[in-house]
Every structure is written in C-alpha cells, then in structure tokens.
Amino acid sequence: MEIELTVNGTPTTIEAGKEADLATALRAVGYKGVKCGCDGGVCGASKVIIDGEARMACGMPAREAEGSDVETIENLGTQDDLHPIQQSFVDHFAVQCGFCIPGMIMEAKDLLSETPDPSEREIREAIDDNVCRCTGYQKPVEAIRDAAGRLDGGGVATDGGTATGGGTAAGGDHCD
Amino acid sequence: MTDNETRPDGGTASRADADAEVEDIDHSLDVDESANNRLDPEERQSVSRPTEKHDDRKLVTGEAKYTADYEEQFPDLAHARVRRSDVPHGRVADLDTSAAESMDGVLAVLTPWSEDVPDAKYTSAGQSYPEPSPWDMQVLNEKVRYVGDPIAAVAAEDEQTAEAAVGAIEVEYEEHDHVLDAGEAYSEDAPHLFDPEDVENKIVGHDYERNRMASIGGSLGDVEAAYEREDTHVHETEWETIRQSHAQVELHTTLAYTDEDDRHVVITSTQVPNHTRRQLAHLFDIPIRDIRVKKPRVGGGFGGKQAMVVEPIPMALMLATGRPVIYEATREEEFQAMRSRHPMKVRAKSAVTEDGDIEALELYALSNTGAYGSHGMTVAGNVGSKPMPLYSNVENVRFEADVINTNTPQTGAMRGYGAPQGTLALEGHLDEVARDLDLDPIELRQRHYMEEGDVDEIAGMMGGEGAKRVIRSCGLDECVERGMAAIGWDEIEQPDAEHLHRGVGMALSAQGTGVAGDELGGAQVMMNEDGSFHLMVGGVDIGTGADTAFVQIAAEVLGCDERDIVVKSSDTDNTPFDYGAYASSTTYISGRAVKKAAEDAKGKILDWASRMLGEPVEVLDTADGEVYSEATGASVTLEEVGYESVYGDETREHILGQGTHSTDESPPPFAAQFADVTVDSETGEFEVNKLVVAVDCGVAINPGMAEGQIEGANHMSYEMATNEGITFDEEGHAEVADYDDYAFPTAAESPSIESILVETHEPTGPFGAKSVAEVPTNTVPPALSNAIREAVGVRITEMPITAEKIREKLSE
Numbered sequence: 001m002e003i004e005l006t007v008n009g010t011p012t013t014i015e016a017g018k019e020a021d022l023a024t025a026l027r028a029v030g031y032k033g034v035k036c037g038c039d040g041g042v043c044g045a046s047k048v049i050i051d052g053e054a055r056m057a058c059g060m061p062a063r064e065a066e067g068s069d070v071e072t073i074e075n076l077g078t079q080d081d082l083h084p085i086q087q088s089f090v091d092h093f094a095v096q097c098g099f100c101i102p103g104m105i106m107e108a109k110d111l112l113s114e115t116p117d118p119s120e121r122e123i124r125e126a127i128d129d130n131v132c133r134c135t136g137y138q139k140p141v142e143a144i145r146d147a148a149g150r151l152d153g154g155g156v157a158t159d160g161g162t163a164t165g166g167g168t169a170a171g172g173d174h175c176d
Numbered sequence: 177m178t179d180n181e182t183r184p185d186g187g188t189a190s191r192a193d194a195d196a197e198v199e200d201i202d203h204s205l206d207v208d209e210s211a212n213n214r215l216d217p218e219e220r221q222s223v224s225r226p227t228e229k230h231d232d233r234k235l236v237t238g239e240a241k242y243t244a245d246y247e248e249q250f251p252d253l254a255h256a257r258v259r260r261s262d263v264p265h266g267r268v269a270d271l272d273t274s275a276a277e278s279m280d281g282v283l284a285v286l287t288p289w290s291e292d293v294p295d296a297k298y299t300s301a302g303q304s305y306p307e308p309s310p311w312d313m314q315v316l317n318e319k320v321r322y323v324g325d326p327i328a329a330v331a332a333e334d335e336q337t338a339e340a341a342v343g344a345i346e347v348e349y350e351e352h353d354h355v356l357d358a359g360e361a362y363s364e365d366a367p368h369l370f371d372p373e374d375v376e377n378k379i380v381g382h383d384y385e386r387n388r389m390a391s392i393g394g395s396l397g398d399v400e401a402a403y404e405r406e407d408t409h410v411h412e413t414e415w416e417t418i419r420q421s422h423a424q425v426e427l428h429t430t431l432a433y434t435d436e437d438d439r440h441v442v443i444t445s446t447q448v449p450n451h452t453r454r455q456l457a458h459l460f461d462i463p464i465r466d467i468r469v470k471k472p473r474v475g476g477g478f479g480g481k482q483a484m485v486v487e488p489i490p491m492a493l494m495l496a497t498g499r500p501v502i503y504e505a506t507r508e509e510e511f512q513a514m515r516s517r518h519p520m521k522v523r524a525k526s527a528v529t530e531d532g533d534i535e536a537l538e539l540y541a542l543s544n545t546g547a548y549g550s551h552g553m554t555v556a557g558n559v560g561s562k563p564m565p566l567y568s569n570v571e572n573v574r575f576e577a578d579v580i581n582t583n584t585p586q587t588g589a590m591r592g593y594g595a596p597q598g599t600l601a602l603e604g605h606l607d608e609v610a611r612d613l614d615l616d617p618i619e620l621r622q623r624h625y626m627e628e629g630d631v632d633e634i635a636g637m638m639g640g641e642g643a644k645r646v647i648r649s650c651g652l653d654e655c656v657e658r659g660m661a662a663i664g665w666d667e668i669e670q671p672d673a674e675h676l677h678r679g680v681g682m683a684l685s686a687q688g689t690g691v692a693g694d695e696l697g698g699a700q701v702m703m704n705e706d707g708s709f710h711l712m713v714g715g716v717d718i719g720t721g722a723d724t725a726f727v728q729i730a731a732e733v734l735g736c737d738e739r740d741i742v743v744k745s746s747d748t749d750n751t752p753f754d755y756g757a758y759a760s761s762t763t764y765i766s767g768r769a770v771k772k773a774a775e776d777a778k779g780k781i782l783d784w785a786s787r788m789l790g791e792p793v794e795v796l797d798t799a800d801g802e803v804y805s806e807a808t809g810a811s812v813t814l815e816e817v818g819y820e821s822v823y824g825d826e827t828r829e830h831i832l833g834q835g836t837h838s839t840d841e842s843p844p845p846f847a848a849q850f851a852d853v854t855v856d857s858e859t860g861e862f863e864v865n866k867l868v869v870a871v872d873c874g875v876a877i878n879p880g881m882a883e884g885q886i887e888g889a890n891h892m893s894y895e896m897a898t899n900e901g902i903t904f905d906e907e908g909h910a911e912v913a914d915y916d917d918y919a920f921p922t923a924a925e926s927p928s929i930e931s932i933l934v935e936t937h938e939p940t941g942p943f944g945a946k947s948v949a950e951v952p953t954n955t956v957p958p959a960l961s962n963a964i965r966e967a968v969g970v971r972i973t974e975m976p977i978t979a980e981k982i983r984e985k986l987s988e
Contacts, residue, residue: 019336032245033238037425037475038507042915045425073238086236090228093880096888097719098235099425099475105236121924128924131915133424133476134719136891137923138931139884 008075016062023058033073044130047103054110073102088147096134222731230724243429256503257338259328261320264583264908265354276341281333292496301550302448311376321547324513331493354583358544361387390553394638397572402536408527416974418901420517426475433500448756471746477718479589512910515588524605536572548586552579558594565634568626592953603683603958649936651872655848659870663850679967683958689947690761692842697766698752699773703831707814708740714754715766721881733774735798760947772835849955860983870932875944886931893956
C-alpha cells in the first residue's frame with residue numbers, strides 16, 4: 001500500500017506492506033539514521049518526531065503515519081554544521097557506539113522544545129525508554145543539559161528554527 | 177589433537193615449551209622504554225587531549241554505517257531466519273521441511289544434513305588458535321542441548337517469508353532429561369550433555385561423565401597450614417552472581433556475499449575479524465585468503481561479539497543460494513540464544529590474624545557455562561587470576577574452579593571476563609572479615625595490596641605467560657584517597673527519618689591489559705604526498721573510540737594534525753593482523769603497534785628531511801606538520817617531504833612505516849569503587865545516592881573517552897548488582913524476551929556515576945597507557961553489598977540485591 005506523509009518537510013510517498021512498521025518503511029526509503037535494536041517498540045533507537053512528539057517508529061504501523069509530519073535525525077544538523085544538541089553530544093563524549101544516539105537526540109529535541117530548562121531528573125525521565133548500553137547515561141544527561149543552555153542562550157538553532165522556547169528561561173549556561 | 181592445557185586468561189595452550197621461558201623474565205622494574213614514551217603533560221600534543229571522537233559526527237547525524245545499513249547496496253539480498261530447538265535436551269528425530277520449501281519466495285532451507293552445512297566441530301569463542309575452548313558445537317544440530325539451539329536455517333526473498341518458512345518447519349524430538357543448575361549437573365546421576373567423543377580439543381580437567389568441561393586451579397604457599405594456625409581466624413563466605421546479558425543495542429548482524437573476484441566477503445558486527453576469518457575458513461574448508469571479514473561501525477559488543485556467533489549461518493545460506501544473505505538476530509534471540517555472562521557460585525575463605533594480617537586467601541568457583549564451553553575455562557581462570565593479585569603480599573593463596581555444562585544457552589566472554597564474579601566474592605569477603613575482627617576495611621586492604629615494584633606471582637599461579645610479573649605502575653593509594661574524598665567517606669550524615677539508614681561501602685579491583693603472552697597487533701602508516709597519512713590498523717573499534725586513540729598516538733609521534741591522518745581499521749583484506757577487541761588490549765597492544773608504525777615512518781621522514789635540509793638526523797624532530805632543526809631552526813613541511821619523497825629527481829621512496837606488537841606483559845589497571853546508599857529498614861527498599869569510581873589506567877590517551885568507558889562499565893556493574901538477569905522456567909525456557917523483561921536499569925533508575933582518572937605511567941604501554949574498559953565492571957556488586965551491610969547490618973551475598981532480600985534478612 002502507498003502511504004503519503006511528510007518526512008523532514010518533504011511530501012513523501014512510501015510503499016509499505018500492510019504489516020510494515022514505520023521504522024522499516026523509513027529505512028527502506030533511505031532514512032538509515034532510524035535504528036532498530038529490539039523486536040518492536042521498546043529500545044528507543046528508532047525514535048522520530050511525529051506531529052511534534054518523539055515516538056518509536058518501530059512500534060507504529062507505517063499506515064498509521066498517513067498524513068503525519070515526521071522528523072528524523074537526518075533533518076537536524078550536517079556533519080559540518082551540527083545541531084546544538086548533536087554538537088553537545090560530541091563535546092561531552094556522550095557517544096560511544098552511537099547506535100542509540102539518533103533516537104536519544106530526537107527525544108532530547110522533543111524534551112527541550114517543551115521544557116527548555118530541564119532538571120537532571122526531567123532529562124532522565126525523558127530518555128527513560130532510550131536504552132543505551134555504553135554510557136551509563138551519565139554523559140548523555142550532561143550533554144542534554146548543556147544543549148538546553150546552548151539552545152536557550154543564543155538562539156543558535158541550525159535546524160530551521162524549530163527549536164522553540166528560546167529565551168524563556170533565564171541564564172542559559174548549564175555546562176558542568 | 178590432544179587435550180588443550182590450562183590458560184587462565186584466554187591464551188592458547190599450543191606451545192608446550194612456553195612455560196620454560198617464563199622463568200627468564202627480567203624482574204627488575206626497569207624496562208627498555210624509549211625516550212619519547214614518557215611525556216610531561218605540557219609536552220603532549222595529541223595524547224591525553226580531548227580530541228573529538230573520530231566517528232562522532234557521522235554517529236550523531238545518523239550517517240554512520242552499521243552492518244544492516246549495507247543492505248541497500250544489494251538489490252538481490254536474501255534474508256535469513258533460524259529454527260531453534262523448543263526443548264532443552266534431546267535429538268531431532270524428524271524434520272519436515274517440505275512446507276517451508278514450497279513457500280513462494282523461499283530460496284533455501286538448510287538442515288544439519290545439508291551439503292552446504294559444515295558438520296565439523298568448532299567453538300564460537302573468538303580466541304587465538306587453537307582456541308582454549310572445546311570444539312563442542314555444530315552450526316546446525318541434530319542433538320540439541322538448550323532451548324534455542326539452532327536446527328535449521330532459511331533464506332528467503334524477505335524477512336517475513338523467512339520467518340514464516342521457519343515456522344512451517346515441523347520438528348519431532350526424542351526428548352532427554354535435562355539439567356539447568358550447575359550444582360545438579362555436576363553430580364554422578366545427572367543427565368549427560370556430551371559423550372566424550374562428541375568433543376574435540378578438550379580442555380584440561382574435563383570430566384564429561386559429570387558434565388564438567390574444565391577444571392583448573394593453582395596455589396602458592398600452603399593455605400591449609402595457615403588455616404590450622406592458632407593465631408588465625410578462618411572465615412568462609414559464599415556468593416552468587418547473575419546470568420547477565422550483554423544487551424548491546426545493535427543486534428548480532430552479518431551480511432555475506434561473494435564479490436566480483438569470487439572471494440567471500442563477510443560484513444559483520446564483530447570484535448574479532450581475524451579470528452572470525454580463520455574460524456570460517458576452517459569450518460567451511462575454504463582458504464583463509466579467500467575470505468574477507470570487514471567490520472563496519474559496531475553498535476556495542478561487551479564480549480558478546482568476541483565470538484563467531486551468527487556468521488556461519490549466512491555464510492552457509494550464501495553458498496547454498498549464490499545470493500548475498502543478511503542475518504540479523506531478533507532481540508528475543510539475543511536474550512535466549514546468543515551469549516551471556518557465566519553465572520557462578522564463588523566461595524571465599526581466608527585466614528587472618530587478630531591484628532589483621534592476611535595469612536591465607538582462597539577462592540573456589542563453580543561456573544555454569546551453559547550448553548557449550550566457549551570461554552568456559554578462561555573466564556573461570558580469571559575469577560582468580562584478575563582479582564586475587566590485588567593482594568600480592570599474601571603468601572598463601574589458592575584458587576580452583578570447575579566449569580559445568582547445563583541445558584541452558586551457552587555463555588561466553590563478557591566485559592570483566594570472570595573478574596566481576598571473583599571481585600564480588602573477594603571484596604565482599606574482606607569486608608566481612610574486617611567487620612568481624614573490628615578492623616578498618618580500607619586499612620586491611622592497604623596493608624596487603626600491591627604497589628609499584630612488587631613481583632606478583634598470583635596472576636600466573638595457574639600457568640601461562642607472565643607467571644611472575646613486575647608491577648611497573650600502581651595508583652591504588654591515590655584511587656582510594658580521591659574516591660574517599662569524592663564520596664565523603666568520613667562525612668556521611670544519617671537521614672532524619674528513623675527508618676532510613678545511610679551507608680557507604682567500597683571495593684577494589686584489578687584487571688589486566690591484554691592477555692599476557694597471547695596478543696598481537698599490527699599497523700601500517702602510509703605517507704601521502706600532501707603530508708597526510710593513511711593509518712591501516714587491525715585493531716577493532718566497537719564503539720570504544722579505539723580509532724580515535726590510534727590517531728592520537730600516531731599524531732603524537734608524527735607531529736602532525738590529527739585531521740591529517742585517515743584511519744582505516746578492521747578489514748582483513750586491507751589492514752594488518754590483529755587479535756581483536758578483547759581483554760582490554762586494544763589501546764595497549766594495537767595502540768603500541770600504531771606507535772611503532774608511526775615511529776618507523778617518522779624515521780624515514782627524518783632521513784628525507786635531513787637530505788633536504790642538509791642537517792644530521794640527530795638534530796631533527798617533527799611538530800606542527802613540519803620537520804625542524806633543533807640546531808638551526810630551519811624547517812621543511814611534511815607536505816614538502818611528501819612530494820619530494822614521491823616525485824624527487826634523484827631517488828624516490830613511498831614512506832611506509834610498519835609496526836607489530838606482542839608482549840608477555842599485562843599490566844593491571846586498578847579501580848577503587850565507592851557506593852553511597854540509603855536503605856529503608858521497614859521495607860528493605862534502597863536507593864543508591866551516588867557511585868564514585870577512581871581508576872588508574874596509566875595515561876589516558878583521551879580522557880573524555882576514558883571517562884565514558886568508566887561510567888558505562890560501572891553502569892553495567894550496577895546492573896549486575898541489581899538485576900535478576902536472564903532466568904528460566906523449569907523446562908529451560910528463558911523468561912526474558914525483550915528489554916522490558918530484562919529490567920535493565922534505565923536512565924531514570926540509574927544512579928549518577930562520578931568517574932575519577934588517576935594518572936600513573938605504565939612504561940610498557942604507548943605513552944604510558946594501560947587499559948580502562950573492564951576494571952570498573954567488577955566493583956559495584958561488592959561495594960553495594962558492603963554499603964548495605966554498613967547501613968542496616970545485613971549481608972546480601974546472592975545477586976541481585978533486592979528490597980525483598982534485605983527485608984527478609986532484617987526480619988531474621
């Protein structure tokens with residue numbers, strides 16, 4: 001069946017089987033940053049932002065995405081011009097094998113758009129369903145806190161301005 | 177082949193004369209260390225600087241390629257699925273594949289009797305040759321020994337069809353009695369998993385009449401005499417550990433195809449490309465040169481990929497169909513049919529005087545290796561050979577282990593490799609001894625632990641290389657001191673609520689750095705005419721940042737910008753040999769090979785610069801992309817040297833530097849762990865307020881990456897203390913099928929971890945480095961058990977530590 005949706009701002013038609021999940025369908029058309037690490041809807045590696053909310057694409061039938069606005073990791077920065085969240089993950093050595101990272105960054109983006117100045121507890125709750133086996137979560141949590149400061153501090157969003165909430169909290173610097 | 181011999185630390189046993197040479201080891205502290213190896217912090221240009229991790233930009237943008245991401249290059253890719261045993265022990269009496277074979281889109285159905293399926297015995301353990309693991313496995317099995325043992329494999333046009341075909345295979349079993357517990361299996365009347373003739377390359381101490389695949393041990397002095405002495409107190413404690421899953425987020429995945437030159441290419445998520453190439457060649461009777469193993473980015477290993485776990489299946493299907501085949505395990509298979517940490521019971525015993533002199537120390541481990549023996553003996557050996565040398569001043573020491581087959585999934589290598597099990601027993605035991613004799617637990621340890629210059633005989637007491645090793649670097653004192661300060665050891669304030677009790681506990685650990693006398697790494701540096709370099713290295717980056725560390729080491733030697741080095745690693749057609757990423761060896765062994773290769777290239781660069789500048793080599797050095805003269809200040813750029821060496825008028829040379837490294841040394845890194853816990857004495861609920869772990873890894877080549885290793889390892893260690901692990905029902909079915917069954921500590925459930933790097937200088941390592949990735953995996957179970965003992969007075973010896981167990985003990 002054909003599914004029409006918007007991926008990263010581009011109207012897209014995806015050919016997918018009836019039972020196909022959205023992660024497999026997105027990967028099939030080249031969005032390889034969507035990762036699959038479990039048998040569906042558990043590990044968080046496939047998180048994308050669907051109509052403004054971070055969700056696991058693998059836990060969702062592709063047909064349910066009909067008409068949706070989907071944002072994947074490919075819509076954030078490029079290698080030469082990273083999004084502030086991506087840059088913060090790099091700067092904090094928050095990436096090891098990296099397999100869970102695109103999903104975690106999409107969740108962080110969702111969190112920071114709603115909660116521009118999250119506490120450590122709020123960050124940990126947000127990424128609670130993102131399994132990371134390498135980092136012990138310590139550095140990703142620090143990276144997300146710092147990214148909040150970067151997004152908040154100077155409006156340096158490089159993703160076309162979708163980082164809402166800039167300037168809502170005082171003092172942008174959460175660097176440890 | 178005759179029986180294999182003992183090697184405690186993953187080494188081979190093929191060289192019977194090797195032990196004789198051990199006695200000749202130079203026990204002086206001095207090593208032949210080159211002048212460039214010891215740099216003051218301010219002299220370092222690349223080493224111990226926070227260089228950005230080489231692959232991070234690709235990883236955070238989702239552009240990095242893991243094995244499954246190669247799919248799109250193969251329009252005719254076939255997908256594999258595996259039919260696994262439904263019974264814990266038995267024989268396949270009948271296998272009807274006709275329905276599966278007749279399904280549309282099914283390309284091949286392989287059974288144990290198919291021509292393309294090897295019937296050779298092998299071990300999946302990714303170790304040197306011949307592996308110190310028994311050859312007791314087959315790719316597909318008529319005799320099945322655990323629920324999940326592979327029986328048949330299917331290739332189909334797509335994954336759904338392959339899955340449906342696997343389900344359509346009808347299997348009839350002749351069922352046998354089964355046994356799941358190691359203690360029960362190790363008795364005369366338990367069902368036998370193996371006839372002795374089922375197994376080749378048997379391991380020392382095997383007794384298949386009692387399901388024992390190996391038994392090893394060693395001792396120093398006379399522990400029995402110390403127990404008999406009137407002035408010693410004898411304590412005995414027993415500990416139990418979980419079956420922990422690696423649970424790396426990238427599934428075991430392999431893509432196999434035959435290329436345009438008729439060579440078999442295996443793109444695979446592995447820690448051991450060279451071992452896998454050799455093992456595939458032996459299994460399929462194909463020359464080693466005709467197989468190419470290529471490692472792309474790997475989504476975590478932790479030992480679970482120090483094995484040829486899935487590769488033979490897509491290889492066989494590829495040969496049968498003539499099509500490229502991908503096999504990506506499911507998460508359920510990961511938990512039920514891949515590998516896990518050996519669950520063990522470990523008994524600790526000691527003789528200690530009233531004044532706190534440890535006169536004897538002993539550990540005994542009963543290890544459950546599951547259905548097959550991969551890494552069984554070597555992991556068990558490390559239960560003793562890694563933790564016990566911490567107390568190298570103890571004169572009477574004994575270690576023994578029995579390794580038992582059961583009808584559970586086979587276990588394997590996992591980060592820490594036996595040391596976590598031994599560390600729990602040893603460090604929990606010493607805490608009990610200190611309490612019983614009213615001794616300070618830290619002082620008791622400090623009086624006996626090793627220090628720089630000690631000659632340690634314990635690590636080698638079971639045989640193997642490095643039987644006596646000199647400790648050339650040791651930061652234990654500073655680890656303890658800084659860890660105590662960070663946790664606030666002497667300043668713990670009790671909560672106001674009467675039912676809440678706070679306590680701190682600690683534990684120490686030592687690991688190794690590579691397998692003593694059984695490692696090899698190779699590297700090549702090729703200079704390009706623009707002054708940049710290609711670094712070809714066999715060393716394996718599985719997400720650890722090894723490629724980045726290699727670049728930093730090479731850049732430090734060559735005096736160039738790190739961005740001027742292109743690193744190519746882990747492709748058996750194009751990179752030098754390497755044993756692989758295990759035993760905490762990569763920075764130390766492969767990194768040292770890189771350093772030698774860079775030094776070799778640098779020597780040639782200086783020769784060319786000497787001719788170009790008309791100055792002797794002795795006054796020349798490299799820095800900032802130039803060769804400069806210390807005598808005159810004259811300089812040429814590396815680019816000028818590059819062009820001149822390749823396009824020069826009179827003579828030409830491609831500047832190639834080569835290095836290989838192998839050693840009998842395996843210097844221990846050290847960790848001091850501290851845990852701060854609050855326990856509710858009414859409910860037994862506990863909360864870990866903070867974990868602190870201070871690690872001496874020598875000189876950290878990249879401190880940010882080293883901290884990441886420490887925190888990740890400590891989280892895995894925390895999981896070992898608090899998670900049930902993989903459990904089974906009475907019929908041998910695993911009760912864990914996905915992450916949400918596994919009770920993995922999530923971000924919100926995990927304590928904050930403070931990592932502290934304690935710098936020492938290890939003269940045998942590249943720029944003073946030794947290992948970091950494993951030692952912090954060993955320490956949370958004992959530190960947390962000790963902290964809870966401190967807080968509420970009860971001792972939990974059986975992992976995991978749960979509120980229920982604490983409550984039960986409190987009510988006793």
